[in-house]
Amino acid sequence: MEDGLHFNYRIFNDLLKKEEVYTGRFVKYAPDYIFQYRPFYDRCVKANYTKGDIVQSNDQMSGKHTPFGVYFSSEDYEKNISHMEISSIKDIAGLIEALCGSKP
Amino acid sequence: MNVVMKKILVLGLDGLDYHYCSFLMQKGVLPHLCDLKKKGVFKSLKSTEPANSFPAWTSFMTGADPGEHGIFYPLIYQQKNSYKHELVSSLSPKEKNIWQKLSANGISVGIINQPMTFPVFEVNGFMISGRLTPHMDSEFCFPPEMKSELVREFPEYRINVSWNDFLSDGENLIRFLKNIDSRKELSFYLFDKYDPDVKTVIHTETDSVCHKLWNDKKLIDHLYIKMDELVKDYTDRYRDHNIIIISDHGFGSCYATVNINKFLEEKGLLEFKRTKEEKKTFKGIKSRAKKILYAVKVLETSGNSEKKIIKEEGAIRELKKISIFQKQRFFAGMTWGSESIWKGENPGGSSKKERSLIYTRSCGRIYSLWKTGCISIIGSSMTF
Numbered sequence: 001m002e003d004g005l006h007f008n009y010r011i012f013n014d015l016l017k018k019e020e021v022y023t024g025r026f027v028k029y030a031p032d033y034i035f036q037y038r039p040f041y042d043r044c045v046k047a048n049y050t051k052g053d054i055v056q057s058n059d060q061m062s063g064k065h066t067p068f069g070v071y072f073s074s075e076d077y078e079k080n081i082s083h084m085e086i087s088s089i090k091d092i093a094g095l096i097e098a099l100c101g102s103k104p
Numbered sequence: 105m106n107v108v109m110k111k112i113l114v115l116g117l118d119g120l121d122y123h124y125c126s127f128l129m130q131k132g133v134l135p136h137l138c139d140l141k142k143k144g145v146f147k148s149l150k151s152t153e154p155a156n157s158f159p160a161w162t163s164f165m166t167g168a169d170p171g172e173h174g175i176f177y178p179l180i181y182q183q184k185n186s187y188k189h190e191l192v193s194s195l196s197p198k199e200k201n202i203w204q205k206l207s208a209n210g211i212s213v214g215i216i217n218q219p220m221t222f223p224v225f226e227v228n229g230f231m232i233s234g235r236l237t238p239h240m241d242s243e244f245c246f247p248p249e250m251k252s253e254l255v256r257e258f259p260e261y262r263i264n265v266s267w268n269d270f271l272s273d274g275e276n277l278i279r280f281l282k283n284i285d286s287r288k289e290l291s292f293y294l295f296d297k298y299d300p301d302v303k304t305v306i307h308t309e310t311d312s313v314c315h316k317l318w319n320d321k322k323l324i325d326h327l328y329i330k331m332d333e334l335v336k337d338y339t340d341r342y343r344d345h346n347i348i349i350i351s352d353h354g355f356g357s358c359y360a361t362v363n364i365n366k367f368l369e370e371k372g373l374l375e376f377k378r379t380k381e382e383k384k385t386f387k388g389i390k391s392r393a394k395k396i397l398y399a400v401k402v403l404e405t406s407g408n409s410e411k412k413i414i415k416e417e418g419a420i421r422e423l424k425k426i427s428i429f430q431k432q433r434f435f436a437g438m439t440w441g442s443e444s445i446w447k448g449e450n451p452g453g454s455s456k457k458e459r460s461l462i463y464t465r466s467c468g469r470i471y472s473l474w475k476t477g478c479i480s481i482i483g484s485s486m487t488f
Contacts, residue, residue: 063318063359065156068122069351071149072140074339077346088150089160089352090115093167093202096302099112099346100211 111299113345115329116164116218116306118157120316121354122148128328136336140349151353157191157311158192160352161219165394166199166336175220178236191236194221203227206302217263217308229300232290235308237263258290265309267316276316277323280309281330288337295342303342307334314355349437392484 071086078084081098085091118238128134140146152159152170158178159170166173174180180192190447201258203213207228215221217234223245224231233244244263246250255259265283267276284307291305310331317323380488 010173034424035391062316062320062358063314063355065119065151065154066121066354066356067151067153067155068354069151070117070120070122070125070146070473071345072144072146072335072349072351074140074144074347076145078145086147086149087163088163089350090163090167090169092149092164092348092350095272095348096112096114096202097167097205099109100206100209100302 110344110346113340113342113347114302114304115162115335115347117310117334117351118302118306118308119353119355120328121314121356122330122349122351123323123354125328128325128459133325133329136330136332136339140335140339140347144148144347145267149350155353157219157308157352161306162197162201163348164352165201165203165218165220166197167177167202168199172227173199186397193221193236194223194225194233198222202257203420205230211302212298212300213302214295214298214304216294216305217287218304218306219308230294230298231258232294234263234306245331256289257293257384258286260286263314267312273317273320273323277326280313281327284309284330284334288334292341307331310351318357320353324486 069089077095077099078086081095084098086093086095108404125134125137129138129146131415137146149273152163153277154170156174156177156474159173159175162173162175163169172177175192175197180190184238188471204225204227206213207226210228213227213229213231215227215229215231217232219235219465220243221231222233222237223432224233224244230250233242239322240263243251245254265280268279271279287307287309295303295305310327313327317327334461335349340411380401
């Protein structure tokens with residue numbers, strides 16, 4: 001685990017250097033979001049190296065993403081706007097544009 | 105915006121699961137979401153493929169799928185034919201986003217905590233960036249002068265709250281719930297003050313908490329009840345708006361992670377190149393490991409307990425210096441039953457029977473080192 005931590009932090013630091021693109025300065029110390037995003041960094045990093053077992057027990061996370069989120073609306077826009085079907089998150093941009101009248 | 109059209113409020117609840125939400129609504133513990141369902145619509149919303157916040161929220165902003173906008177994960181490959189990664193940012197998507205399009209049409213927008221909006225860009229209204237904002241010192245507001253106002257009015261506001269391993273799950277949950285309130289207060293303040301035509305706020309605490317606590321349904325229920333109250337606060341305050349509440353993906357239990365590359369390597373389908381540095385270190389490890397083996401062997405025969413402890417500590421220290429990865433490579437390639445190992449260590453030679461005895465005892469010692477975590481995986485030819 002110690003090795004894993006060390007290894008990942010090196011990768012974090014490499015990634016953080018990329019912040020130069022954003023802020024124009026080198027980020028020396030790990031900001032909060034390293035810890036926030038530790039689980040997915042672990043996954044990303046491990047996916048490209050041979051470290052760890054084939055199946056790793058996951059003490060970092062007890063929940064994982066699944067494909068279905070929620071959609072609530074105060075009105076049934078699909079009825080009111082022709083050709084509007086909302087089934088995926090990518091449909092929301094079109095809905096907002098249609099509600100704003102900026103999309104024909 | 106056309107004057108006869110209502111303004112819009114988009115409330116994003118990152119990772120609110122459709123199935124669990126339906127389950128709690130049926131149980132009657134989410135009354136405000138049930139109300140919204142009765143008056144309007146409630147249904148599942150398919151996430152992107154993969155179901156991850158960064159491609160999903162980018163799809164929300166652009167109306168495109170990951171194949172079109174180019175965001176599949178929070179990391180992207182730097183160049184073609186390269187495995188080097190860099191973090192995604194608002195500059196990464198290939199498609200124009202809805203905020204830019206609405207702004208170009210003269211519609212004012214107010215965006216708070218939308219992932220993938222750092223660095224912030226110019227819009228007709230204001231923008232407070234969300235996830236992947238490096239820290240609170242970053243320029244996370246548009247217009248930039250808004251930051252001083254925000255810091256003055258909401259000194260406690262945080263874009264991200266990190267999980268504190270020193271606190272209990274319940275205490276951590278309270279911290280996240282407080283941040284939900286803090287973000288809500290900030291949203292009310294900015295939305296009321298600037299009153300943009302399209303108001304968007306994304307609460308990402310749900311995702312962070314569900315990652316950590318999904319298997320503790322008592323705490324998750326607390327979170328969902330909190331989100332239900334949050335929905336009430338927003339819908340009461342902006343009741344004259346078109347209200348859209350969405351989440352970018354759902355949640356389920358996570359038990360383990362499968363390392364595909366490791367699996368392929370074990371099957372002999374994938375091989376990794378050794379760097380120069382690795383090769384150099386590898387030589388060092390080999391000689392060090394040989395010394396350790398020899399030390400272990402001497403210890404087994406000497407019977408000096410004091411020396412034994414000192415040497416053993418030294419051996420452990422040495423082994424700790426070697427990374428698990430390197431140990432695997434070294435020990436996996438070693439033929440434990442082979443005479444060659446011992447020939448190098450004990451040139452004087454002892455009888456075959458003695459060597460066999462020493463070997464067995466040493467294996468036991470190495471096994472105990474392995475048990476204490478100093479050696480992670482030992483070659484398959486070493487059996488106990």
